[in-house]
Amino acid sequence: MSISTMKLTVAAAGLMLAASAGGANASYCGDGKTVTFAGIDWESGAFITEVMKTILSKGYDCQVDSIPGNSVTLEQATANNDVQIFAEEWLGRSDIWNKAVEEKKVVAVGKTFVGASEGWFVPDYVVKGDPARNIEPKAPDLKSVSQLADPKIAEIFADPEEPSKGRFLNCPSGWTCEGVSTAKLEAYKLGESYVNFRPGTGTALDAAITSAYLQGEPILFYYWSPTAIMGKYKLIQLEEPPYNEACWKELSSANGKRDEGCAFPSVDVSYGVNSTFASEAPEIIEILEKATFPLEEVNASLAYMTDNKVDATAAAAQFLKATGDIWGKWVSDEARGKIEAGLE
Numbered sequence: 001m002s003i004s005t006m007k008l009t010v011a012a013a014g015l016m017l018a019a020s021a022g023g024a025n026a027s028y029c030g031d032g033k034t035v036t037f038a039g040i041d042w043e044s045g046a047f048i049t050e051v052m053k054t055i056l057s058k059g060y061d062c063q064v065d066s067i068p069g070n071s072v073t074l075e076q077a078t079a080n081n082d083v084q085i086f087a088e089e090w091l092g093r094s095d096i097w098n099k100a101v102e103e104k105k106v107v108a109v110g111k112t113f114v115g116a117s118e119g120w121f122v123p124d125y126v127v128k129g130d131p132a133r134n135i136e137p138k139a140p141d142l143k144s145v146s147q148l149a150d151p152k153i154a155e156i157f158a159d160p161e162e163p164s165k166g167r168f169l170n171c172p173s174g175w176t177c178e179g180v181s182t183a184k185l186e187a188y189k190l191g192e193s194y195v196n197f198r199p200g201t202g203t204a205l206d207a208a209i210t211s212a213y214l215q216g217e218p219i220l221f222y223y224w225s226p227t228a229i230m231g232k233y234k235l236i237q238l239e240e241p242p243y244n245e246a247c248w249k250e251l252s253s254a255n256g257k258r259d260e261g262c263a264f265p266s267v268d269v270s271y272g273v274n275s276t277f278a279s280e281a282p283e284i285i286e287i288l289e290k291a292t293f294p295l296e297e298v299n300a301s302l303a304y305m306t307d308n309k310v311d312a313t314a315a316a317a318q319f320l321k322a323t324g325d326i327w328g329k330w331v332s333d334e335a336r337g338k339i340e341a342g343l344e
Contacts, residue, residue, distance in 0.1 A: 027280065027281060027282070027283060028062075028277075028280055028281035028283070028284060029056070029060055029061060029062035029063065029281075029284075030061075032063065033063070034062075034063040034064065034065050035056055035062050035063065035064050035065075035084050035085065035277075035281075035284065036064075036065045036066065036067060036082065036083050036084050036085075037049050037052070037053055037064065037065070037066040037067075037083065037084070037085050037086075037087060038066065038067070038069070038071075038074035038075075038077070038078060038083045038085065038086040038087065038272075039066040039067050039068040039069060039074070040071070040074065040086070040087065040088060041068065041070075042088075043227070043228065043302050043305060043312070044088060044226045044227070044298055044302060045087060045088040046311075046312035047298070047301055047302065047305070047312045047315050047316060047319075048087045048088055048112060048113075048293060048298070049066060049087045049088075049312070050312045050313050050315070050316035051293075051316040051319055051320065051327070052085070052087055052288075052291065053066065053316075054316055054317070054320060054339070054342075055287065055291075055320075055327065055330070055331060055335070055339060056284065056287075058338055058339045058342035058343075059331050059332075059335030059336065059338050059339040060283075060284075060335055062284075067082070067083060071094070072094070072096050074086060075089075075094055075096045075097045075100065075106075075272065076096055076100075078100070078106055078272055078273070078274050079096070079100035079103070079105040079106050079274070080105075080274075081274045081276050081277060083274070084273065084274050084277040084281075085271055085272070085273055085274075085277075085288070086271070086272035086273070087112060087271055087272075088112050088269055089108065089112075089269065089270055089271065089272030090116075090267060090268075090269055091108055091268040091269065091270055092268065097272065104275055105274065105275055106272055106273065106274055106275055107272075107273050107275050107278050108268075108270035108271070108272060108273075109270060109271045109272075109273045109278065109285055109288045109289055110270055110271050110288045110289040110290065110291060110292060111268075111269065111270055111292045112269045112270055112271055112291075112292065112293060113226060113269055113292060113293045113294070113295050113298055114269075114292060114295065115225075115295045116224070116225050116226060116267040116269055116295065117224065117225055117237065117264070117267065118177065118222070118223070118224035118225075118264045118267070119222070119223075119224075119237045119238065119240065119263065119264055120145060120168075120181075120184075120220065120221070120222055120237070120238045120240070121220075121221055121222075121223050121235045121236060121237050121238065122139075122142065122218065122219065122220055122221075122235070122236055122238065123212070123213050123218070123219065123233065123234065123235060123236070124234040124235060124236050125137070125216060125234075126138055126139050126142065126156070126218050126236075127139055127140060127142050127143075127236055128140075130216065133216055135216045138156050138218055139153055139156055139218075142238070143238065143239055144238055144239040144240070145184075145188055145238045145239065145240050145261070146188070148166070148188070148190055148193075148194070148220070148238075149188070149189060149190060149193060151193070153166070154166035154193045154194060156218045157194075157218050157219065157220045159194075159195040159197070161195075162195050165192075165193055165194055165195050166193060166194045166195070166220065167194065167195045167197050167219075167220065168181070168185060168190070168194045168195065168196055168197060168220050168221070168222075169197050169199065169205065169208055169209070169219060169220065169221035169222065170182065170196055170197060170198045170199075170221075170222055171198070171202075171205065171222055172198055172199055172200060172201055172202060172204070172205060173198045175202075176252075177222055177224070178198060179252075179254065180251055180252055180264070181196075181222045182196055183250075183251045183252075183256065183258055183261075184251060184261045186258040187251065187258040187259065187260055187261035188261045194220075205221070206228075206229060208221075209221055209223070209229055209233075210229070210232075210233075213233050223235070225295060225299060226295055226298040226299050226302060227299065227302055228299070228302035228303045228305065228306040230299040230302075231296075231298075231299030231300045231301070231302050231303030231304075232303045232306070232307070240261060240262060240263040241260070241261060241262045241263065242262060242263060243262050243263045243264065243265050243266065244262055247260050247261070247262035248262060248264075248265055271288045271291075273285065273288065287330055287331060290329065290330040291327070291330045293326075294326065297319065297323060297326065301315045301316075301318070301319050302315070304318060317343060320339065320343055321343050324336070324340065
């Protein structure tokens, strides 16, 4: 092969690579298509949605949008490709989502965060004390739900209106967790020694926890993560017998048996993505596969929202400014530079 022919061959290969790269860049956002997110209304979902919208818009020049609605409506919209990304899908919890998975209309991508949990909690000062606030540990050996039946433990959590019993602060009536925790009280034989107290709203639940914590008072309650409460306060989750499917089926059924209690099932949380979109936008799917938020950072961002009375958009901007070492690994170097410049 002559030198001139070799140069022509190399040049042609370069043009082909350039064209291929250009086509990849234009595969979705480059064609002017909009990436529509589910407008999730709970705090963690709203925060994560805003972070990912900012990454795609500022880092990859994507047109982004979100549409409001309840989770069932938004899951169906994702199946229909009216929504492309549902940023915090708790897998296996929704009949709508499970059906869409069976029909291959949606796929779970990556892990939005890992380690989310729900269960029964007490403030850590109940067990460990808090020397800085002159709080002595009232139940230094408390580790497990099984210990709550001890009258001395129940006395620590005395109900203000019925002091002969302890108080268990449940979820508001109508929430799924309220029914399960009520079933657990019966299964753990705690119904006679604890008042099953149900606050009127989620806000009232948070207010009761906050008030007790700030005053250093003992309190026993159901809660979950990620949440602002988890980001603000030091809490200890009480141990329960391991989850098993048969036990959970009974606890979660309104007419189930209450013979045994067990822990809540483990939680898998992913980006719920429309299947057609996933095939059309592999470059975005690659980002989502990497975009796992550390749970403690989500809790901290939600606490930031609460403490500073700001919305998810402001919390997302704060997160992106402060944690480039985390999200910078999800994106290309070029995109990171563009995002950082866009935040200034």
